[in-house]
Amino acid sequence: MLLQNYSQSLLEAGTDEAGRGCIAGPVTAAAVILPQDFLNEEINDSKKITSKIRYKLREIIEEKALTYKVTHLHEDTIEELNILHASIKAMTLSVEALDPKPEFLIIDGNRFTPIPSLPHQCIVKGDMKYLSLAAASILAKTYRDDYMDMIHEEFPMYNWKKNKGYPTKEHREAIAKYGPCKYHRMSFKLLPDQLKLEL
Template sequence: MKTISPNLALSFSKNPEIECGTDEAGRGCLAGPVTAAAVCLPKHFCLEMLTDSKQLSEKKRFLLKPLIEEKAISFGVTHVMMEEIDEINILNASITAMHRSIKQLKHTPELILVDGNKFKPYNDIKHECIIKGDAKFLSIAAASVLAKTYRDLYMEKIHEEFPMYNWKKNKGYPTKEHRAAIAKYGITKYHRKSFKLLPEQLNLEL
């Protein structure tokens, strides 16, 4: 396992293969897509500041986004929209988004590193599920940053259509403000109807 810093490793294998890291953003939201990214990094990749996107400020994530895109061997990003989430459930939608992102890669990976503990095999390619993998492997961290930034940009765009929900700030997560707006205005075409919006998630005491 080749280590770039005390915290994040570049590769999972002792004999590095073409690896890709994959992660998703938006799984716990009430509105908007679930977004996944897949990233293949070069053998001597090094990017200071890169870590789990949840530990980075929004400013740092958007500083890293073009650097990751420039330095990566290849990357893919996919949104799975609300209607499909409602049809197949959020777990399957998250895995589907990962699969579609991997499909976009210019190079077929020999190993897929997955953040979390749930995945379905993709085209018979070996995969490893890694709990908190976005804080352990650079490729997963890079995927987490791309998934988060691409999804945030989408939520900021649809915010203009429905500003009363303040998606540019809460990004569709079940904040007290977001739930209060749903209670007042109802749901939109961007809300996930399979999530039990009423009454549990509108309980403002939650």
């Protein structure tokens, strides 16, 4: 089972993001504070569990969490800031919206911009080590998947219901055939070198 806390703080938040490696759709971050006595043996890095289990766990996390927040940052912000800084901003906005406020923050990854008066620790692959980071990864992933399912209805040719905006072969073939749409991240490499976009 994953560890409950990194620090000795009663109110320790964990934050993680989903969608950094996509070429369409938002980057989505979640922050969560779990009770100190929270235990769940199924919770793990969202990439290690099935979609069905993720959604089941999301209900448990939302019911048991002291507080949580999910933030989408969209293509215009990703283009303006770049994907790393947009990811950090989404995590920051989620953390700042928590009530009660955290006393300590752990972040999945190795980069973060400090929030004044909030001590923090970056933890590489932390969503495989700490419950709050795994919980944040599950919230970020499921809410982003919900968003991609919604915009799939507007542009079904890209099959975002299946690929969630990741650069799969099918997704890139659809971009080559139909061109990009408003949800694509235009500064990203939408097509491999052997396929050229007709703009």
